[in-house]
Amino acid sequence: xxxxxxxxxxxxxxxxxxxxxxxxxxxxxxxxxxxxxxxxxxxxxxxxxxxxxxxxxxxxxxxxxxxxxxxxxxxxxxxxxxxxxxxxxxxxxxxxxxxxxxxxxxxxxxxxxxxxxxxxxxxxxxxxxxxxxxxxxxxxxxxxxxxxxxxxxxxxxxxxxxxxxxxxxxxxxxxxxxxxxxxxxxxxxxxxxxxxxxxxxxxxxxxxxxxxxxxxxxxxxxxxxxxxxxxxxxxxxxxxxxxxxxxxxxxxxxxxxxxxxxxxxxxxxxxxxxxxxxxxxxxxxxxxxxxxxxxxxxxxxxxxxxxxxxxxxxxxxxxxxxxxxxxxxxxxxxxxxxxxxxxxxxxxxxxxxxxxxxxxxxxxxxxxxxxxxxxxxxxxxxxxxxxxxxxxxxxxxxxxxxxxxx
Amino acid sequence: xxxxxxxxxxxxxxxxxxxxxxxxxxxxxxxxxxxxxxxxxxxxxxxxxxxxxxxxxxxxxxxxxxxxxxxxxxxxxxxxxxxxxxxxxxxxxxxxxxxxxxxxxxxxxxxxxxxxxxxxxxxxxxxxxxxxxxxxxxxxxxxxxxxxxxxxxxxxxxxxxxxxxxxxxxxxxxxxxxxxxxxxxxxxxxxxxxxxxxxxxxxxxxxxxxxxxxxxxxxxxxxxxxxxxxxxxxxxxxxxxxxxxxxxxxxxxxxxxxxxxxxxxxxxxxxxxxxxxxxxxxxxxxxxxxxxxxxxxxxxxxxxxxxxxxx
Numbered sequence: 001x002x003x004x005x006x007x008x009x010x011x012x013x014x015x016x017x018x019x020x021x022x023x024x025x026x027x028x029x030x031x032x033x034x035x036x037x038x039x040x041x042x043x044x045x046x047x048x049x050x051x052x053x054x055x056x057x058x059x060x061x062x063x064x065x066x067x068x069x070x071x072x073x074x075x076x077x078x079x080x081x082x083x084x085x086x087x088x089x090x091x092x093x094x095x096x097x098x099x100x101x102x103x104x105x106x107x108x109x110x111x112x113x114x115x116x117x118x119x120x121x122x123x124x125x126x127x128x129x130x131x132x133x134x135x136x137x138x139x140x141x142x143x144x145x146x147x148x149x150x151x152x153x154x155x156x157x158x159x160x161x162x163x164x165x166x167x168x169x170x171x172x173x174x175x176x177x178x179x180x181x182x183x184x185x186x187x188x189x190x191x192x193x194x195x196x197x198x199x200x201x202x203x204x205x206x207x208x209x210x211x212x213x214x215x216x217x218x219x220x221x222x223x224x225x226x227x228x229x230x231x232x233x234x235x236x237x238x239x240x241x242x243x244x245x246x247x248x249x250x251x252x253x254x255x256x257x258x259x260x261x262x263x264x265x266x267x268x269x270x271x272x273x274x275x276x277x278x279x280x281x282x283x284x285x286x287x288x289x290x291x292x293x294x295x296x297x298x299x300x301x302x303x304x305x306x307x308x309x310x311x312x313x314x315x316x317x318x319x320x321x322x323x324x325x326x327x328x329x330x331x332x333x334x335x336x337x338x339x340x341x342x343x344x345x346x347x348x349x350x351x352x353x354x355x356x357x358x359x360x361x362x363x364x365x366x367x368x369x370x371x372x373x374x375x376x377x378x379x380x381x382x383x384x385x386x387x388x389x390x391x392x393x394x395x396x397x398x399x400x401x402x403x404x405x406x
Numbered sequence: 407x408x409x410x411x412x413x414x415x416x417x418x419x420x421x422x423x424x425x426x427x428x429x430x431x432x433x434x435x436x437x438x439x440x441x442x443x444x445x446x447x448x449x450x451x452x453x454x455x456x457x458x459x460x461x462x463x464x465x466x467x468x469x470x471x472x473x474x475x476x477x478x479x480x481x482x483x484x485x486x487x488x489x490x491x492x493x494x495x496x497x498x499x500x501x502x503x504x505x506x507x508x509x510x511x512x513x514x515x516x517x518x519x520x521x522x523x524x525x526x527x528x529x530x531x532x533x534x535x536x537x538x539x540x541x542x543x544x545x546x547x548x549x550x551x552x553x554x555x556x557x558x559x560x561x562x563x564x565x566x567x568x569x570x571x572x573x574x575x576x577x578x579x580x581x582x583x584x585x586x587x588x589x590x591x592x593x594x595x596x597x598x599x600x601x602x603x604x605x606x607x608x609x610x611x612x613x614x615x616x617x618x619x620x621x622x623x624x625x626x627x628x629x630x631x632x633x634x635x636x637x638x639x640x641x642x643x644x645x646x647x648x649x650x651x652x653x654x655x656x657x658x659x660x661x662x663x664x665x666x667x668x669x670x671x672x673x674x675x676x677x678x679x680x681x682x683x684x685x686x687x688x689x690x691x692x693x694x695x696x697x698x699x700x701x702x703x704x705x706x707x708x709x710x711x712x713x714x715x716x717x
Contacts, residue, residue, distance in 0.1 A: 056530030060485030067489025201507035
């Protein structure tokens with residue numbers, strides 16, 4: 001093993017290289033482009049024995065990746081934001097084909113207005129498609145998750161595609177020390193791909209993705225996907241154990257930070273969790289029993305683990321870096337749904353922050369803990385709030401004045 | 407060239423590769439085009455399908471095909487073909503697939519996908535010189551959703567979205583897109599138009615195409631009895647009339663060089679083709695739309711004059 005300073009994008013490319021992926025159809029989109037450029041360069045230099053094809057759109061790219069996966073090769077692709085949405089139709093199709101495609105999404109906010117920076121409306125829009133989702137906090141986790149992802153979805157009990165997600169800019173272009181494992185170790189963990197499930201060949205004609213008329217047929221196939229995804233919870237645990245055995249790093253469906261004795265808990269995902277952890281540490285220093293729960297696996301949703309982690313806590317703030325317009329935080333709803341029948345359920349609040357890469361400042365985290373403490377003391381607290389500081393508001397007023405929209 | 411051409415209908419390959427009992431409409435010209443195409447291509451193929459009438463040929467747990475099949479989506483069958491072809495090549499290169507198990511990759515699509523929503527994906531696949539066959543069964547409208555205008559709908563045709571009315575009596579006011587020329591501008595090795603009424607011509611075109619690696623297009627003008635409002639028994643006669651009136655030019659292009667394979671000795675008036683079909687009935691009743699009919703004849707004449715085949 002060697003340790004290198006890698007961006008999240010470079011770490012993703014290393015994961016793909018070490019997984020000895022056969023096929024990479026690609027299309028550029030910021031902030032994902034560095035991944036496919038890195039892979040293209042390695043292939044051009046003979047460092048990887050993969051076939052790389054530049055496609056005409058993300059819609060075509062995901063189709064080609066899924067079709068190749070259905071034909072029996074290990075395929076990879078990556079996208080971001082509008083790209084993910086442009087290929088969206090094919091997410092459902094590829095999931096329905098039950099093929100183990102691994103795709104990286106580098107999260108970026110959605111137009112309009114246009115932004116290049118991160119939030120999670122892109123990837124969370126895909127949460128119902130049948131793709132599994134792993135959300136990463138660090139560059140190391142990006143590399144590791146790609147290896148784990150292939151192992152997980154190629155398992156005959158799962159056979160569903162997967163998105164490995166990281167934050168644009170916050171992770172994609174941030175260098176961190178990353179351990180790049182030896183290829184032999186990776187091969188121990190992730191053997192060469194030998195599919196049994198799908199393979200177009202002359203001696204064995206097969207019709208894939210046919211029409212299923214009649215609701216009962218359709219329900220059967222859709223529910224099989226759901227069961228496959230649920231099964232992935234169990235397989236994922238095995239994969240985590242095997243991964244730790246080989247590489248020494250421990251992963252789970254969720255991650256607790258100072259959680260065991262915590263009364264006040266932040267629920268977060270992705271790279272902003274690091275900010276959340278720092279805020280928890282500061283709160284602890286002020287005598288607040290704070291903790292953080294990071295969701296790593298979002299589909300399948302690890303409901304039981306979340307229930308166990310949050311039951312008995314006094315108050316929980318789900319920080320959503322997304323906004324379901326007309327509803328609010330997406331993860332807040334998911335978390336609430338798995339707590340609603342718990343007798344010892346905590347008070348649950350929704351905070352929306354970090355949209356379009358907007359920072360969540362230490363002051364804002366302090367505000368969240370204050371709100372949670374007030375709520376536990378019986379004071380009225382808004383169930384859902386947008387994190388937006390007075391300074392940010394004043395700046396917005398100034399810009400509107402310049403734009404003549406006072 | 408050393409290709410064995412067939413001479414008569416008696417030489418058609420006897421093997422059937424699409425079986426009876428499909429839910430296609432009675433007299434479906436597209437199914438006839440497909441049946442002949444699959445006689446030419448044989449069984450060692452994988453069909454990559456775009457949404458259209460033929461998506462409904464495979465309904466779980468049945469398939470009428472002797473070969474493999476993958477449904478993608480309306481916009482991206484050529485990209486699906488890319489993934490399958492590339493994967494087969496990778497497996498062959500890496501010794502993971504016996505060469506005997508290799509398949510030809512065939513995109514199967516209606517005109518809605520071919521002329522409209524799937525055009526970007528098609529252009530990409532031709533540009534990348536993908537080795538595949540592309541069969542467009544062209545019934546000149548979105549047939550699977552009833553009969554609405556597509557980019558292939560000819561000038562003057564009534565459709566569900568271009569109904570002839572008192573203010574707009576003509577029906578479709580735009581001319582048919584020229585898919586053959588769109589493809590030709592990409593300079594692929596082989597392009598052809600075909601007709602289910604000319605099986606010998608059809609088979610020979612596939613035999614010729616076989617020797618080229620790269621994108622190979624076949625556009626089959628395929629009468630659609632419900633959409634064209636014609637009797638199902640009339641399909642072949644109508645397909646013949648389309649050729650006989652010059653409305654459907656049977657041609658091919660090898661690396662962009664166009665040649666016509668069947669040219670009528672004497673062209674019948676276009677009206678003979680139009681008056682048989684309900685989709686053009688408004689051109690004759692309640693009043694005869696002289697200007698429109700004249701324009702339609704001129705459009706056909708112009709084509710053949712341009713190619714110096716109508717003197």
